[in-house]
Amino acid sequence: MPEESSLGPLFSPGSIAIVGASLNPFSGGYQFTRFLIDHGFQGKLHLVNPASGEILGLKVYPRLTEIPEPSVDYVISCIPAESVLPLLDDCGKKNVKLVHLFTARLKETGRDRETKLQSDILEKAKKLGIRILGPNCMGIYYPKFGLSFNHQLPRESGSVGGFFQSGGGAAEFVRYAALRGVRFSKVVSYGNASDIDEVELLDYFASDSETEIIASYIEGVKDGRKFVESLALAAKEKPVIVLKGGRGRTGAKLALSHTASLAGSINVWQAALKQCGATMVSSFQELIDQVVAFTFLPPITGRRVIVAGGGGGKSMVSADVWEEEGFELPELTAEFRKKLKEKVPELWDWVRNPIDASLFQGTPMVDINVLEWLSKEDGFDIWVANLTQDDPLPEDIWENVLAPNFLNSVAAIKKNGKSVVCVIETGEIGPAEMKSWKWRAIAETRRQIVNRGLAVFPSPERAARAIRKLVDYWTWRGSESELL
Amino acid sequence: MPEESSLGPLFSPGSIAIVGASLNPFSGGYQFTRFLIDHGFQGKLHLVNPASGEILGLKVYPRLTEIPEPSVDYVISCIPAESVLPLLDDCGKKNVKLVHLFTARLKETGRDRETKLQSDILEKAKKLGIRILGPNCMGIYYPKFGLSFNHQLPRESGSVGGFFQSGGGAAEFVRYAALRGVRFSKVVSYGNASDIDEVELLDYFASDSETEIIASYIEGVKDGRKFVESLALAAKEKPVIVLKGGRGRTGAKLALSHTASLAGSINVWQAALKQCGATMVSSFQELIDQVVAFTFLPPITGRRVIVAGGGGGKSMVSADVWEEEGFELPELTAEFRKKLKEKVPELWDWVRNPIDASLFQGTPMVDINVLEWLSKEDGFDIWVANLTQDDPLPEDIWENVLAPNFLNSVAAIKKNGKSVVCVIETGEIGPAEMKSWKWRAIAETRRQIVNRGLAVFPSPERAARAIRKLVDYWTWRGSESELL
Numbered sequence: 001m002p003e004e005s006s007l008g009p010l011f012s013p014g015s016i017a018i019v020g021a022s023l024n025p026f027s028g029g030y031q032f033t034r035f036l037i038d039h040g041f042q043g044k045l046h047l048v049n050p051a052s053g054e055i056l057g058l059k060v061y062p063r064l065t066e067i068p069e070p071s072v073d074y075v076i077s078c079i080p081a082e083s084v085l086p087l088l089d090d091c092g093k094k095n096v097k098l099v100h101l102f103t104a105r106l107k108e109t110g111r112d113r114e115t116k117l118q119s120d121i122l123e124k125a126k127k128l129g130i131r132i133l134g135p136n137c138m139g140i141y142y143p144k145f146g147l148s149f150n151h152q153l154p155r156e157s158g159s160v161g162g163f164f165q166s167g168g169g170a171a172e173f174v175r176y177a178a179l180r181g182v183r184f185s186k187v188v189s190y191g192n193a194s195d196i197d198e199v200e201l202l203d204y205f206a207s208d209s210e211t212e213i214i215a216s217y218i219e220g221v222k223d224g225r226k227f228v229e230s231l232a233l234a235a236k237e238k239p240v241i242v243l244k245g246g247r248g249r250t251g252a253k254l255a256l257s258h259t260a261s262l263a264g265s266i267n268v269w270q271a272a273l274k275q276c277g278a279t280m281v282s283s284f285q286e287l288i289d290q291v292v293a294f295t296f297l298p299p300i301t302g303r304r305v306i307v308a309g310g311g312g313g314k315s316m317v318s319a320d321v322w323e324e325e326g327f328e329l330p331e332l333t334a335e336f337r338k339k340l341k342e343k344v345p346e347l348w349d350w351v352r353n354p355i356d357a358s359l360f361q362g363t364p365m366v367d368i369n370v371l372e373w374l375s376k377e378d379g380f381d382i383w384v385a386n387l388t389q390d391d392p393l394p395e396d397i398w399e400n401v402l403a404p405n406f407l408n409s410v411a412a413i414k415k416n417g418k419s420v421v422c423v424i425e426t427g428e429i430g431p432a433e434m435k436s437w438k439w440r441a442i443a444e445t446r447r448q449i450v451n452r453g454l455a456v457f458p459s460p461e462r463a464a465r466a467i468r469k470l471v472d473y474w475t476w477r478g479s480e481s482e483l484l
Numbered sequence: 485m486p487e488e489s490s491l492g493p494l495f496s497p498g499s500i501a502i503v504g505a506s507l508n509p510f511s512g513g514y515q516f517t518r519f520l521i522d523h524g525f526q527g528k529l530h531l532v533n534p535a536s537g538e539i540l541g542l543k544v545y546p547r548l549t550e551i552p553e554p555s556v557d558y559v560i561s562c563i564p565a566e567s568v569l570p571l572l573d574d575c576g577k578k579n580v581k582l583v584h585l586f587t588a589r590l591k592e593t594g595r596d597r598e599t600k601l602q603s604d605i606l607e608k609a610k611k612l613g614i615r616i617l618g619p620n621c622m623g624i625y626y627p628k629f630g631l632s633f634n635h636q637l638p639r640e641s642g643s644v645g646g647f648f649q650s651g652g653g654a655a656e657f658v659r660y661a662a663l664r665g666v667r668f669s670k671v672v673s674y675g676n677a678s679d680i681d682e683v684e685l686l687d688y689f690a691s692d693s694e695t696e697i698i699a700s701y702i703e704g705v706k707d708g709r710k711f712v713e714s715l716a717l718a719a720k721e722k723p724v725i726v727l728k729g730g731r732g733r734t735g736a737k738l739a740l741s742h743t744a745s746l747a748g749s750i751n752v753w754q755a756a757l758k759q760c761g762a763t764m765v766s767s768f769q770e771l772i773d774q775v776v777a778f779t780f781l782p783p784i785t786g787r788r789v790i791v792a793g794g795g796g797g798k799s800m801v802s803a804d805v806w807e808e809e810g811f812e813l814p815e816l817t818a819e820f821r822k823k824l825k826e827k828v829p830e831l832w833d834w835v836r837n838p839i840d841a842s843l844f845q846g847t848p849m850v851d852i853n854v855l856e857w858l859s860k861e862d863g864f865d866i867w868v869a870n871l872t873q874d875d876p877l878p879e880d881i882w883e884n885v886l887a888p889n890f891l892n893s894v895a896a897i898k899k900n901g902k903s904v905v906c907v908i909e910t911g912e913i914g915p916a917e918m919k920s921w922k923w924r925a926i927a928e929t930r931r932q933i934v935n936r937g938l939a940v941f942p943s944p945e946r947a948a949r950a951i952r953k954l955v956d957y958w959t960w961r962g963s964e965s966e967l968l
Contacts, residue, residue, distance in 0.1 A: 025881070026845070026881070105830075109834050110833070110834060111833075111834075152920070164797070165797070166795060166796050166797020166798070166800070167795065168794065168795025168796065168797055168798060168842065168872060169795065169797030169798060169801075170797075172798070172872065172909075176909070176912075179912045179913075179914075179917065180912060217797060219797075219800065243801070245797055245800040245801050245804065246800055246804065247807075248803060248804050248807030248808065249807060250803045250807060250836075250837070250838070259796065282801075282804070282805065282808070282945070283801055283805060283943065283944060283945055284797075284798070284801060284909075285909065285943050285945070311650060311651065311652025311653065312743065313649065313650020313651075313652055313653030313654075313701060313703075313729055313768075314650070314652060314653060314656070314768070316650070316703065316729040316730055316735050317653075317729050317766075317767055317768060319732060319734045319735045320729065320730065320731040320732050320735045320766070321766065321767060323731075323732030323733060323734060323735070324732065324766070329734040349594070349595075350593050350595075352734075353734070354734065358652065361510070388652060388656065397509065397510070425660070425769065426912055426913070426914075428660075428663045428664060428910055428927075428930065428940075428942060429663075429910070429914070429927065430663075430910075430913070430927030430928065430930060430931050431918060431924055431927055431928055431931075432931060433663065434915060434918050436636070440915055443912075443913065443914030443915055444914065444915055446912065446914060447914050447915070447916060456912075458912060459767065459769050460767060461766070461767055461769070
């Protein structure tokens with residue numbers, strides 16, 4: 001277990017000052033004020049702006065040093081870069097421990113003057129004993145504490161922690177993963193990483209008892225060797241998922257102008273990450289899929305799947321996709337076929353894995369719920385439940401029969417101790433589609449599955465890829481512990 | 485140009501009889517009646533059931549031969565397999581040209597008796613001069629004619645034709661592709677292919693003047709050599725997209741029990757398809773992406789993209805993904821930078837391709853619409869416009885500024901003769917999310933883009949993969965014509 005990090009107390013401030021607080025809704029100074037108020041920040045919140053006055057019902061102090069408290073733990077700087085040095089002097093006087101520089105246009109511009117200013121800021125902060133988060137970042141989302149970097153993120157906490165070099169990426173990650181049922185311990189957007197960097201954040205999350213799964217978006221690392229060492233330690237504790245930005249020719253150049261990062265060769269990255277047991281993904285959507293997999297599924301190491309649901313075509317293509325990711329679809333056992341023969345003699349020799357559920361229409365098997373029954377069988381590791389949109393049945397049948405059947409069977413499968421992966425291709429639903437009962441019903445079924453703590457994926461490919469990487473991770477963990 | 489197929493007249497019947505019409509909403513006999521009524525079938529519709537009576541306001545005849553017309557063009561059989569042979573005798577008397585056997589449980593059961601019955605049916609039909617579609621299929625969706633195989637499919641026609649060995653796959657394909665703005669000439673579900681098969685359907689769609697793009701889902705082919713010959717001819721006329729079901733070990737076995745198909749080795753398939761210029765896809769979602777690409781984009785052969793929109797992280801990962809699919813992101817030209825220097829001196833040397841649109845916040849460039857301006861530049865083939873969800877701006881700003889700006893700029897880029905690919909990661913939107921203005925607004929923006937005839941993809945990966953295959957196809961077409 002890595003040592004406890006000194007970042008913990010910094011991320012749980014008793015008081016925050018937003019410097020550059022503003023009434024302009026386009027400005028960071030307004031938005032951060034809104035985020036903290038709306039997410040119920042539990043400490044003291046102070047606003048600072050030379051114009052004084054009042055913002056969102058809070059008094060505005062003309063200067064940090066005017067705040068009538070002996071100390072302020074955490075400052076969010078929303079002022080221009082050239083004003084940060086004098087602000088740090090004030091922070092020293094107020095015993096500030098951490099300054100989050102939302103302030104940008106520093107080293108990432110690629111210009112000499114701004115690059116120099118960034119290092120001057122860092123130097124002064126070091127002298128004053130102040131830690132710097134950023135510059136050019138969105139800071140901290142810590143729902144338990146009421147810290148947030150965007151509007152309307154979940155107020156409840158969960159087990160996923162993350163650090164993101166992109167603030168927009170961090171916000172979209174939280175927002176979209178939340179729709180899939182994921183909740184978060186804390187997520188940190190760290191931008192240019194002038195002080196607090198990927199290594200320190202990784203160490204922090206590895207030792208953080210509130211975090212069980214680590215997600216990250218990294219454009220570049222300052223010290224490759226140290227990063228790999230930290231990664232190797234962290235991945236032995238919990239799954240670490242890494243999305244590397246700047247993998248190609250263009251991205252490597254761009255990393256420089258986005259967060260002033262040196263991107264490094266992607267081949268070196270891939271080799272190093274694999275060695276460390278980290279899980280590498282290629283896009284923000286895949287990052288979310290991977291977090292969903294690790295959140296809702298146990299440490300599976302087997303690769304035998306039963307695929308069920310959907311008509312013949314969907315079953316078949318699902319089977320193809322799962323096999324292409326290295327899974328195996330075992331045959332139904334002779335004992336099970338014998339049971340099947342008693343109940344549905346017309347199908348017993350015909351039904352296969354993947355199970356074309358449409359075959360059971362008009363047989364007694366619909367009623368006795370074949371899926372639940374089969375889920376008591378041994379000989380497989382993962383149950384894949386496809387919910388399809390193609391059924392030409394009317395609304396009341398869907399609501400009263402099909403949807404409850406689907407929900408009950410996946411719940412029963414899970415209750416029988418099997419790992420369940422649901423696949424619902426909700427498609428591109430919009431306000432117009434929401435007027436159709438079918439789309440609404442499918443979306444509602446998805447919500448209920450999420451509420452039951454089950455993993456849902458929007459396509460067989462995305463499900464199979466995420467589960468393959470999950471199995472790879474737990475298999476690696478198993479082989480690692482054998483070596484010890 | 486392939487010869488005109490004899491299937492054309494069969495697919496445009498003047499009269500249809502549904503044999504086995506029923507009041508039971510779970511039955512095919514009810515559903516097909518509903519489909520034809522709801523989609524406004526333009527010919528005469530007759531219902532047949534020994535129980536007589538009335539269904540959905542239509543008189544039911546006890547037997548096909550009782551219909552008071554000298555002939556019926558097209559029969560949809562919803563009766564059990566064992567009743568099909570006598571039905572064919574009646575069909576002969578009524579001068580029926582095509583029998584669609586929704587009837588299933590024939591060769592796909594893998595049993596001798598059923599397999600024999602399927603060939604007896606075919607033999608008798610041949611003697612009577614009747615063509616068979618199926619068995620075990622959903623038949624024809626032909627919106628211009630009011631034929632449909634599912635409920636609430638689009639009534640308007642379009643340029644995409646398709647043939648699907650899976651009925652459920654066909655229905656979901658139409659339903660989901662329609663949400664992306666695709667419309668169809670006709671789509672045929674052909675099941676066990678006892679008579680009308682993949683070769684005849686491919687020839688038909690290749691010569692069909694209403695069809696510009698061919699989509700297909702195929703589990704197996706009866707005559708590989710003939711299929712490849714037809715494919716080579718068809719792909720020289722129009723894009724042919726093939727989703728092969730049963731690519732793996734399990735799928736090959738399953739194909740037998742789904743539509744009685746011999747699946748064939750996937751390696752042989754891939755090699756043959758590539759040689760013929762067909763576009764191979766791996767899943768139903770990818771099939772839809774590919775159809776969207778061919779429907780909304782011109783015959784692009786260049787691989788230079790400009791990626792714009794989204795914050796730094798999203799831009800960077802988008803660039804990675806496009807490069808990983810073989811595209812190139814050219815640098816912004818010196819002339820363009822010069823213009824940029826005049827307008828936004830603080831950014832001119834910093835902005836790169838991919839364009840992190842968030843950099844322009846607070847500069848005059850937001851107002852003069854940098855995207856439209858840049859779209860007049862030469863030196864690139866495809867414009868990728870990312871719309872992101874991470875912007876922490878309030879509803880009125882989104883509705884009055886951001887969404888109109890996005891829509892206007894993509895429309896202007898298209899007007900300037902550039903190919904536009906929009907990427908909107910709408911996520912897993914459901915009824916609860918629709919209560920949030922932001923999700924609703926994003927979904928609404930997507931709808932408006934679709935309405936403007938632009939291609940929209942739900943992720944950078946899916947966009948890049950589909951466009952890569954489109955460019956591959958048109959590049960192949962170009963090299964083919966050079967050889968002539």
